[in-house]
Amino acid sequence: MVADQELQKVEEIVQNTIHNQSLEEGDILINCLHKLQDHFHNFIPPEAAEKVAEILSLPKSRVYEVLTFYTMFSTKPRGKYLIRFCDSLPCHVTGGKEIVDFLKAELKIDIGETTPDQMFTLETTGCLGLCGVSPVLMINDTFHGNLTVEKTKALIETLRKGGASS
């Protein structure tokens, strides 16, 4: 459940998006969802999405269809560290499969799942455009390139110890 206080905050974020940006009519929704997702740490609770529909006078279905169409938005809580693994061809031919297999085994979760301690969520992403240093993954907003299993292992260990993602 999202507390009333939080819903107040949702209202504030949406109103700010409407007023502070010179947005053309009709394209406010995706912008609002980006801002809300940042606010709620990587996901958008259903109550918040409903509130958005109410403020923007849109049918709930419209908000829901946009929310679930784009892979970057999530309606489920994600872990503290969102690991997005690039599953494009350049990363695939340079050994990406071993990295993702390792991550699945190490974190004991499948793609799209979150560890029980809410630390890690594993997702795939489209090409990150860092093919020159493939295989690549993104942890929250930081990119990591030229990965090997050892390097990935070290990254996870640093994060487990509470280190920064970079």
Place this chain on the structure above:
Amino acid sequence: MAIETNTILICAGGACISSGEESCLSALKKHISHYSLEKVVKIVETGCMGMCDAGPLMMIYPEGVFYKKLRVEDMERVVKEHILKGRVIEDLLLEAPKSEGKILSPMDHHPFYTRQIKIATKNMGVINPLSIDEYIAHDGYFALQKVLQEMKPDEVIDTLKKSGLRGRGGAGFPTGLKWELTRKEVGDKKYVICNADEGDPGAFMDRSILEGDPHTIIEAVTIAGYAIGSNKGFVYVRAEYPLAIERLREGIRQAKSYGLLGEDIMGTGFSFDIEIRIGAGAFVCGEETALIESIEGKRGHPRVKPPFPSQAGLWMSPSLNNNVETYANIPSIIRNGADWFAQYGTETSKGTKVFALAGKIKNTGLVEVPMGISLRDLVFEVGGGIPNNKEFKAVQAGGPSGGCIPNHMLDTPIDYESLKKIGAMMGSGGLVFMDEDTCMVDIAKYFLEFTVDESCGKCTPCREGTKILYQMLDKITNGEGQPGDIEKLEELCRFIMETSLCGLGQSAPQPVLSTIRYFRHEYEAHIDRHECVAKVCRPLIRYVVIGEKCVGCTACARVCPVDAIEGAPKKVHEIDPEICTRCGSCIEVCRFDAIVKESP
């Protein structure tokens, strides 16, 4: 004012950042200030220098010495040796391609750079992308000034038509013609769109241009606004490119504060504004009508064409849509003239093209070469060949919409028509190289998996057809293929291409068709003999210990995650194929090359 003795350019492109540029930079600054050199050494963070696999990169002027693969601990030497004593640090220099020693200044001596002609990427790696002054010092905004003060909109369009510039995002539609069509449409409001939703796996030129030279795009989009009669532009950037978004946003802010964007630009009475729109992770949004839907705040579902965006695009107004690299060529064309641009390239494909080299190639990164260069030159000269003494097998051109090009086609010149003729396409210019260890059926399956994921689901042939294609390919790679499957695949491919609504579905079967065309024998081997020639498809391979080579060191048995390897110390080991999961860990740890893959 102190005179600067050195300028250090450090590459702050996405790839170099991901290999540690930021910590190198802060270490460099620390050592510079330790020796109180802040006033005489200028540090500039530039956009992508191109050679991504050798990053983080640095270039030190006045000599133009180029250092690669920098680590934090190298920074002290850079300051103490190079800056203070003027000694070049040998081990940080780039190797010459044919082991002819080290190269001091690769821009003049390394084929990766000497074969390039930079137009769209001319400022990348040269200027600080966050400084509008540096952009102006490199002829920036001169084209805008020329257009606004000396040219009529029709003259701008004529120049583009004469230059022969074609769209760099995929289909290669003549840019001047597109502008003309949009200009001719009648409407109260028109829009300019810049497509920066670069989703093709293996293409990263748009990201690098936005990160390395955002003002070029701002200038070009504004010129487009003047030419077609629009006052509003949108740049649609993928959310996967946070750095590009940040630098573009800063660029727009600076341009506005200089009066080069906004109301009454340069006092000419022309007003133009640019807004950034951020995607949210959907490949289909690179398709122009889906992108328009997304800018409008909806799901990225493609529209039926016609009407084309030039007739009824954003909010049903006439809209001009070009991709980032196309725009990046425009200021130079306006400044130097159509003939200057048209001197490069071939009869039908003028100018240059930026290619992203990725996969199994020595020099990965970005290069801008004249159209018409042969693939062979691109692979073996510019790209430096295939690493680890492996054989070149194929290159995938044009991402999931393109096709693969095999070894015997390497002398094909790269231009729109030639690539189409051999079943590939220019696409956005992503080239993914594959060596002998790549299974072409697996690659086709891989692309289909991608398309199944990214199909928006609106039309049936794409949504269902690609899924069935995937399932058929999956069966073949599992050794369950039947005679006649190849023909069925071909038939289904043609059907999907003819009946899908948008470019995504119409081109999705391309990778299957082109791998069948050039590597039919691999499909046949999978189906008839259950053999994976490249030894990639796990159900078709076995791991075997070679008795003569095994010394019984037990390393493989210890690393095997499923205990499939048996054998006492100093005795030849054996792998149980029933238990083995084909993870490959044993091959990696074996120091005696005593384990091999066999198929079937």
